[in-house]
Amino acid sequence: MNTKPIVALDFPGEKEVFQFLNHFNESIFVKIGMELYLQEGPSIVQKVKEQGHDIFLDLKLHDIPNTVKSAMKGLARLGVDLVNVHAAGGIEMMRGALEGLEAGTPAGKKRAKIIAVTQLTSTTEEQMNQQQKISLTLLDSVLHYASITKEAGLDGVVCSVHEAGQIAESCGQEFLRVTPGIRLPGGEAHDQKRIATPDGARKGGSSFIVVGRAITGADDPLAAYKKVCELWEEK
Ligand SMILES: O=C(O)c1cc(=O)[nH]c(=O)n1[C@@H]1O[C@H](COP(=O)(O)O)[C@@H](O)[C@H]1O
Numbered sequence: 001m002n003t004k005p006i007v008a009l010d011f012p013g014e015k016e017v018f019q020f021l022n023h024f025n026e027s028i029f030v031k032i033g034m035e036l037y038l039q040e041g042p043s044i045v046q047k048v049k050e051q052g053h054d055i056f057l058d059l060k061l062h063d064i065p066n067t068v069k070s071a072m073k074g075l076a077r078l079g080v081d082l083v084n085v086h087a088a089g090g091i092e093m094m095r096g097a098l099e100g101l102e103a104g105t106p107a108g109k110k111r112a113k114i115i116a117v118t119q120l121t122s123t124t125e126e127q128m129n130q131q132q133k134i135s136l137t138l139l140d141s142v143l144h145y146a147s148i149t150k151e152a153g154l155d156g157v158v159c160s161v162h163e164a165g166q167i168a169e170s171c172g173q174e175f176l177r178v179t180p181g182i183r184l185p186g187g188e189a190h191d192q193k194r195i196a197t198p199d200g201a202r203k204g205g206s207s208f209i210v211v212g213r214a215i216t217g218a219d220d221p222l223a224a225y226k227k228v229c230e231l232w233e234e235k
Pocket residue numbers: 008010033058060084117119120121122158159180181182190192210211212213214
């Protein structure tokens with residue numbers, strides 16, 4: 001797995017995906033999320049893989065442990081590089097997800113990394129306090145979810161850049177911090193609440209950045225991708 005920016009293929013269907021991927025003549029790291037997967041099904045994973053791209057299959061599983069375990073067993077056969085669940089499903093559910101993933105990974109193949117969503121980057125502390133009835137700071141809630149994710153044996157979490165550094169301190173550098181909510185300087189936030197720039201993410205302790213609309217919605221997606229890479233990788 002490389003640490004290239006992960007480009008969110010949030011498109012309605014296959015046609016738009018390949019129009020977009022045609023801009024690139026190198027293999028990149030992409031994310032297939034629920035919008036695309038629910039329209040096209042598992043075949044889209046196969047088709048994107050055939051072009052040589054690394055894949056984060058972002059289906060954010062959150063259900064009873066047995067259901068998540070069985071679902072993960074099936075997903076493991078798709079041969080993707082990274083998958084995720086919601087940490088709010090609890091330790092038993094996350095352990096089930098990991099067991100399913102291990103059981104479903106074909107012999108001789110590397111199992112996908114598995115991470116858990118802490119608090120979505122579209123959530124504010126006020127929303128969390130009022131709507132989830134969690135009376136902590138947002139940072140403490142994210143740190144708590146990171147600690148139970150680690151206890152369950154997963155490889156890391158999805159969080160915002162604002163929490164990434166503290167998670168690295170409490171859970172270790174090896175524990176992945178995958179951070180969406182990335183915008184180019186001055187870019188529109190849209191529905192995201194906890195945002196940062198690619199260079200902010202590098203300085204803030206992210207292991208990976210997930211970038212969607214800043215690239216897919218740009219007039220020149222390749223130029224936007226290159227700009228993101230430049231800021232993310234700058235030494
Ligand atoms: O799990 C995710 O990928 C995810 C978690 C999160 O907390 N926030 C978040 O935005 N995402 C995903 O990251 C992508 C962000 O897209 P943009 O806001 O367009 O860059 C979307 O595909 C989201 O589904």
